[in-house]
Amino acid sequence: MGTFQAIRGMNDILPGESALWQRLEATLRETLAAYGYQEIRLPLVEKTELFARSIGEVTDIVDKEMYTFADRNGDSLTLRPEGTAGCARACIEHGLLHNQTQRLWYAGPMFRYEKPQKGRYRQFHQVGAEAYGMAGPDIDAELIGLSARLWRRLGLQQVVLQINSLGSSAARAAYRERLVDYFTARRAELDEDSQRRLAANPLRILDSKNPMMRALIAEAPSLLDYLDPDSQAHFERLQSLLDAAGITYEVNPRLVRGLDYYCKTVFEWVTDTLGAQGTICAGGRYDGLIEQLGGPAAPGVGFAMGLERLIAMLAAAGRPTADPPHAYLIAAGEEAQRAGFALAERLRDQLPALRLQLHCGGGGFKAQFRRADHSGAQLALILGENEVAAGTVAIKPLRAADGGQVTLPQGEAAAYLRAAALEHPL
Ligand code: HAM
Numbered sequence: 001m002g003t004f005q006a007i008r009g010m011n012d013i014l015p016g017e018s019a020l021w022q023r024l025e026a027t028l029r030e031t032l033a034a035y036g037y038q039e040i041r042l043p044l045v046e047k048t049e050l051f052a053r054s055i056g057e058v059t060d061i062v063d064k065e066m067y068t069f070a071d072r073n074g075d076s077l078t079l080r081p082e083g084t085a086g087c088a089r090a091c092i093e094h095g096l097l098h099n100q101t102q103r104l105w106y107a108g109p110m111f112r113y114e115k116p117q118k119g120r121y122r123q124f125h126q127v128g129a130e131a132y133g134m135a136g137p138d139i140d141a142e143l144i145g146l147s148a149r150l151w152r153r154l155g156l157q158q159v160v161l162q163i164n165s166l167g168s169s170a171a172r173a174a175y176r177e178r179l180v181d182y183f184t185a186r187r188a189e190l191d192e193d194s195q196r197r198l199a200a201n202p203l204r205i206l207d208s209k210n211p212m213m214r215a216l217i218a219e220a221p222s223l224l225d226y227l228d229p230d231s232q233a234h235f236e237r238l239q240s241l242l243d244a245a246g247i248t249y250e251v252n253p254r255l256v257r258g259l260d261y262y263c264k265t266v267f268e269w270v271t272d273t274l275g276a277q278g279t280i281c282a283g284g285r286y287d288g289l290i291e292q293l294g295g296p297a298a299p300g301v302g303f304a305m306g307l308e309r310l311i312a313m314l315a316a317a318g319r320p321t322a323d324p325p326h327a328y329l330i331a332a333g334e335e336a337q338r339a340g341f342a343l344a345e346r347l348r349d350q351l352p353a354l355r356l357q358l359h360c361g362g363g364g365f366k367a368q369f370r371r372a373d374h375s376g377a378q379l380a381l382i383l384g385e386n387e388v389a390a391g392t393v394a395i396k397p398l399r400a401a402d403g404g405q406v407t408l409p410q411g412e413a414a415a416y417l418r419a420a421a422l423e424h425p426l
Contacts, residue, residue: 009114009122017311019323024310025107027153028127035146037103037129042086044109048076054085054289056260058200065112079111083128084261084286084302085293091132092295101133119277119309128283128304132290135299137234140265140285141241143303147269147281148247150305156271156313159280161248163267164255165235167227169288172263175226176202182220189216206254209276222253231264238265261286265301274312281305324376325357326421328398330368331383337362340383343393343410350414353422356381373398378421381413395420 006012013021029039048068055062067079080086083106091097091104107127114120129146131139144161151159166172179202183190190198191213194205206217227235242249249267257266266284274280283303290298315321331340344358357375359368365384372380382394393413396405397420408416 007122009116011121011123011308016322020311020314020319020321021307023319024154024307024314025127028107028150031146031150031153032105032127032129035103035142037105037146040087040090040104040106042080042083042090042106042108044080044111045077046080046086046089048078050085050089050293051078051081054088054259054261054293055082056201059258059260060204061112061258065114067111067113081112082110082259083108083126083304084130084259084289084300087128087130087302088290088293088295088300092290092293097132097290097296097298099133101131103129103131105129117277119274119306119312121308125307126304127307128302130300130302132300133298134301135287137238137241137265140238140301141245141247143283143301144242144249144267145245145247147303147305151269154310154314155317155319156310158273158313159269159271160250161267161269162250162252162255163238163242163265164223164252165227165231165264166223166256166262166266166284167231167264169263171226171228171231172203172223175221175223178221178226179203179205183216186216189213201260203256204258206256207258217254223256224251224253234264257282257284261289261292263287267303269305271313273316274309277309279306280309280313322376323355324378325355326377327354327356327379327381327395327417328372328375328377329356329358329381329383330365330372331359332363332365332368333385333388336383336385336388339388340381343381343383343413346410347414347417351417351422354417379417 051066052062061081066081069077071077087104087106091102096102105128108125109123110126111123113122116122129143131143180198183198183202183205191210194208194213197204206220208217255266255268262284264285264287267282268279269281270278271280272278281303285301287299289300290296329340329344331337340358344356347354347356357377359371369380378397378399380396380398382396387393391410392407393410394405394407395416
């Protein structure tokens with residue numbers, strides 16, 4: 001009988017990696033809290049119609065990437081491909097948008113049936129932030145500033161901010177017509193994908209990664225020349241806010257995003273360190289979405305970041321991916337095991353931050369030392385018959401070159417560990 005494997009594009013996060021995930025998530029939570037964002041927890045499954053109406057029928061996501069299935073009662077349900085739609089649905093449903101502002105964040109797995117490759121998966125994790133009820137560019141700038149602070153806190157330097165404005169829907173419609181004229185006149189030069197997009201979603205041609213299309217796209221009319229005065233002023237004000245805070249950016253008039261709900265500001269944080277899947281965070285403004293979903297006329301803006309991509313950057317920068325124990329307690333013989341268990345519990349009382357692994361499963365000193373070594377611990381705490389009789393414990397560095405061993409009264413072990421393992425990691 002064959003063994004089972006995970007579904008293609010859906011990854012296990014193994015114990016050797018999970019510590020880095022936890023540190024990343026803790027930094028994200030702290031930073032979001034520092035800006036006054038509150039967590040909202042949302043279901044993984046929503047009605048299919050919610051995504052079709054918000055992300056847009058002719059987007060790649062809705063057209064060909066959703067995990068859609070019939071519920072047992074015949075309703076069409078979909079595993080969420082992103083969080084903005086569900087968050088909007090929840091806020092409308094619970095009346096959180098009537099004459100109020102909200103700053104919210106969510107985290108968790110998203111599902112898209114994409115072609116798996118490095119940095120692109122079918123189950124991936126996002127942390128997203130959404131702000132409602134604020135129409136001005138100040139909140140756009142806040143979200144961008146928050147993400148910039150995150151990269152600083154995480155020590156990620158090779159990231160570039162690209163911004164653009166998609167204008168009002170009327171301005172975009174006018175631009176769309178110009179673009180269709182332009183590409184129709186040069187139809188023979190379009191690749192297959194772009195020919196398909198010309199009818200369904202012509203702005204997405206600007207997103208083409210095909211190098212053969214580059215010149216054609218470079219000469220296409222620019223969206224920024226078609227902006228309505230309100231969007232123009234919004235975009236200028238956003239840039240002046242970013243300038244004032246020293247946040248550098250590139251204006252990229254070809255940045256259009258793959259979801260239909262955006263208007264005015266859109267932005268992406270991009271790195272050249274991850275290969276083809278270089279966007280680590282993306283978002284923008286979506287002032288019409290809440291109303292379109294049956295809610296009040298509340299403006300919205302937000303972003304989401306891909307955690308797998310951030311983890312890849314952190315790991316490439318040499319950040320440790322696991323948290324090995326500080327100490328591993330070895331005890332040979334029945335009496336020593338009793339004393340060892342009691343000592344381990346006392347040390348955990350005294351040092352809540354200490355990561356102490358107790359040897360379980362018996363065996364002689366040699367086998368136990370092998371396990372201690374394998375655990376990655378900095379120190380071995382050793383109890384044999386002599387130590388038990390004298391009420392002492394031997395402590396041996398496992399990683400340091402000199403390997404000097406000390407023997408202490410058990411009552412002094414906590415102070416020693418605090419200095420050696422917690423304050424001065426070896
Ligand atoms: P998105 O651009 O589709 O936007 O995704 C946001 C981020 O999620 C991407 O920049 C990327 O880091 C990550 N991501 C997307 N697809 C994958 C994948 N298949 N594998 C790995 N990572 C991926 C949204 O989802 C919008 N809801 C963002 C937003 C929030 N806009 C306003 N509010």
